[in-house]
Amino acid sequence: MPSPTPAGHHHETGYDRRRLRQWLDGEARADGVTRRRLLTLLAATAAGTALGAPRTARAADTPIVKPLPPEWFIQRGTNAETRWEALHKTGHHTPNDLFFVRNHTATPLLSADDWRLRLWGSGLRHTPSEAKPVEFGYDDLRALPAVTRTAFVECAGNARSSYTTQQGDTVAGTPWTLGAIGVARWRGVRLADVLRRAGLSPHAVDVQPRGLDAEYLSGGENLGRVRRPLPLAKALDDVLLAYEMNGEPLPHDHGYPVRVLVPSWVGIASIKWVGDIEVSAQPLYSPWNTTFYRLFGPSHPENGSAPITRQTIKSAFELADGATFTAGRTHVVHGRSWSGAGAVTHVDISTDGGTTWQPARLHDRPRAGTWTRWSHTWRPDTPGTTHLLARATDTAGRTQPETAVPNTHGYLFNAVIRHPVNVV
Template sequence: MGKQSSRPFLMTRNLHPEVQESPIHFLKKNIISNEFFYIRNHFPYPNIHQGNFEVTIEGNVMYPYHFHLAQLRQLPSVTIDLVLECAGNKRSKFSPKVHGEQWEDGAIHQGSWRGVPLKDLLAITGIGQGAKEVLFTGHDMGEKGKSPHASFSRSLPIEKALHPDTIIAYECNGKEIPYKHGAPIRLIVPGWYAMASVKWLKSIAVINHRFDGPFQTDDYVYYPHQNSKEDSFPVTKINVNSTIQKPLNYSKLKRGENLVRGIAWSGNGPISKIEISYDNGVTWEKAIKEKNGVTSFYAWESWTYLWNIDKPGEYVILSKATDSTGSQPLEPFWNQKGYGYNAVHRTHVKVE
């Protein structure tokens, strides 16, 4: 019998459609290999023939165009290291509980994406007057609400679509994008939750109105009141956040020095500091950022903290990240669909 692998694997959250979570607590590298890339699908996998694949740009443009994959590969490209986080990451931590995939901490991935800036493609097609949004439609489709043949479609404001870091990607981590993650072409929107980065990209349309598809105006919307849709607003940028990777929750530790490590990230720019508390937030001490070779504006920060504890007992270790807009709150912003959880991370331990 051959030697079995000791590596952790994805945790299944749903089978139809497939939803799987990354073992984020066990991963030490800052670029996560594709085999540990979490999976979030809304529909069954589409049937795609990559040999002669193309994406269409149409709508309010001067020169509608069909870009073949081979053409995209010949255009000037950029490579961006970035976090892709499901908007429902950490949903299981909300109280009261909310419906949806009960993610823990692993609906997140950091990878190196290569592709063509969307603005370069739109420069080729030209943009007509009055353009307000750019609509992206994937090949994946299925039943949604009353529609038996709904496609996954999302739009971006024209300003975000034209941002130089919004790209039409064809590689992830130096290889072709894996089929389960949107091959052969995927939209990548750095700094926004991953629902914006439409997979299996089929068509792009410049439009003069606000798109109101179900994945834009029903799902991926913050509803802050339990029994009302008042004061709702769209899910866009990734909230400042952190995760303690070590020690694991409810671990037993020995007295003396113990290493605490984790990651921190934000869609609003670089992390300015990470702090640790083990007295329920009365006092905070700075963690140390690691030099990890990833310097992208959109990448997470790896950090460590050496905790010297001599008194036995039960403790809750808190981690709090801060970016240019503020710090993680002590309590989450509760919303009906469980998006954007970013309260300080809590890990319970017992020191013996």
């Protein structure tokens, strides 16, 4: 029997539905974009017109700081996707130099000595306005009790290209394959501890971190710095303000000096280079949970879904597309599966394009918030092209389907990926 849905998941679903009603009824604040503009965008999308890929502000000559050798990464504008073959035998945690990069603009080069985290808003007892923020310096955070947590960060659009290549659906956005994910060992402080030290009010409902990267332009509009609200219950649960990644200070591309880490949620919630946090007694919205990071299209509500939160379930082989295998020899293929709804407990493998399935051997104790590594022994007999398939099941009872329900932004692809290989 599958384990129950993780604690807090039902609460999150209720929160999503409630906030969507509040926004549509005009009871919430949509910061940075007018209600008229949002309704125009929603109407266009509900009619089946994709919004198109957001345009970034003009980036620096080198929007990403770390080296991006082509054998490790696929460069995608201000972003860099990890090649899965580069992850083969790297261990459970993704090395920092192999970790994918998702930037809206360019990586800022910040100093920990000058950095301050400002908390403000109507949800704090003693700071009813931004004029009286509570501040924490880098050393202040490091002096608080530390927590270490292994967790994945994954872009909501990871595997987006498969909507088109496997299903023929037209979607907008960066055409990620499966490499917009990484697992790291994060160290930092609980956001709950910082909020309580700042004077959390019993009336607080939403918490909105904002980054220190450049302001973001989309369709000729300046949407300001990247920010996205969290329900207070999630902020007080397992969210970290992280300052280390795999035992080292955060690299610049991954949020130095401090970033937000929201386990199991879509990557946009884990704001990098966090500089301030609004704590509000009023529901909050930003372009990143109104215009973006909601589901639109014929299979979704007329005005769009609630803002997406938890990631979906996926699997990937540690192989390049078109990898070559020798017929008549025994091979061991490796891969990883993960889910935002719970731990992955079972993976089935097909080496004949989905006709037959066999269980994979799991190499990790299943844990929520991270992936499970696995392997499968295969002896191909006949030369030619075929597809390898991996299908995961998690503790919430979710199993990867054959087809993903499309949406115009191409978020949350969860279908089994058909991985092409050659047998010679």
